[in-house]
Amino acid sequence: MTKKALRNAQTKIKQAIKVIQKHQTVENVWRFNMVIMGIQNYYAAASHITIDLNKLNNRLNKALYNRLKEMRKEATFQDFTKSLQKRYKGYECNLYKIKEMVLVPIHAQRCKVNLNFSQSICNYTTVGRNKIHQNLRAINKQTLTHVMKQFIPSRSIEYNDNRISRFIAQYGRCAITGIELGLDDWHCHHKTPYRLTKDDSYGNLMIMHESFHRLIHMRNREKIQVLLNSLKLNAKQLTEVNKLRKQCLNEVI
Template identity: 65%
Template sequence: MGIQNYYSAATQITNNLIELNSYLQKTLYNRLKNIRKEAKVNDMTSTLQKRYKGYEPQYYKIQDMVFFSIYAQRHKTNLCFSQDTCNYTVEGREKIHQSLKAINKNVLSYVMKNFIPIKTIEYNDNRISKFISQYGKCAVTGTELGISDWHCHHKNPYHLSKDDRFSNLIVLHEDVHRLVHLKDSGKIRDLLNSLQLNKKQKEKVNELRIQCKNTVI
């Protein structure tokens, strides 16, 4: 994946990696024949199925890990960003502040001032960063969050992962957060009727539910 992501800017990335893929497939087929098994698309996670949609190579797996052909990468156009945006110049800081104008300042001030003493410093810092990175909006519904209706959720449950990293956090509306954790079918149905989520939003909720070891809805 690292090679695929790094070289995806090449316009002929699939063709460029076909030769490398032929060597890797021979090694995978011959040297690992005693421990590999044939796999199917459904053996992959939903994220990998989405990433490699449209490619149909021979799938192999070792235990539960599916190996995907390295050539299966589409060209991606690199997004340009301003070199002037930084913390170290007046102009750079001004550009950062401009991007923050979309966030409700009262809510942001509340988030920054209300330290949670029973949580780690890492969590308290990263919840602020995550709130800012989402521009004060719910990651599922996109609605602007108020002072009392937002929650910071651990994608992989903290009691299992002990992970307070930025990448493991996501800011959600209170009702969406409840929907991620609920197991009572009646309460789930009531919340769905209240939230009126579209298909894409339901898929996002289900991704979060699966990470929490809950069933899809």
């Protein structure tokens, strides 16, 4: 990270700390975490990222202590959601939580090899063409930034974490059609209804266009037919919709 990048990162994190100090809400702690993880993700390919983030952590320790000491409590690794446990496993650090949400550690990011560049990427071999197609499956950055900022207060911390993880895993595309999703045209679906299991785990969630989500839960036959006429599903898509309807204890269509 350049000196300018470190200064900018420090400013962003300080601002997020001040917001928590003024308004102690789960949503503001979430946004603090999103700032940290955004910086970690963006600079993950930097060869000295761990050293740089340790510098950043040392610069911000005083602000974290002075501004948040009255409201934060000691936390354990088990207080992380499962997705964050997977992400931060192996890092040694003192953990704290506010409103039962753990503050993610600033320094906890190792260098990741940049797999986007390879001498084998070209149009002249099967391997080269496949790598090009893999790299084209990037998520729309504007959409991802929007998604990461959206915290749903009525849902669990686990749900909010896994919702983002699932969106990234699907490259921001609909699970039914594979079409790229926009800012506000998609829903996060529980495969097994939440009302039955209270299961917000990563494996029970999937991202899809809101129209398909409505179709999966819809029971009125007339409304179902209207939506089917509008969507014009192919056989494979209809099979997937019916599989998900069965999981929700609804009749096939």
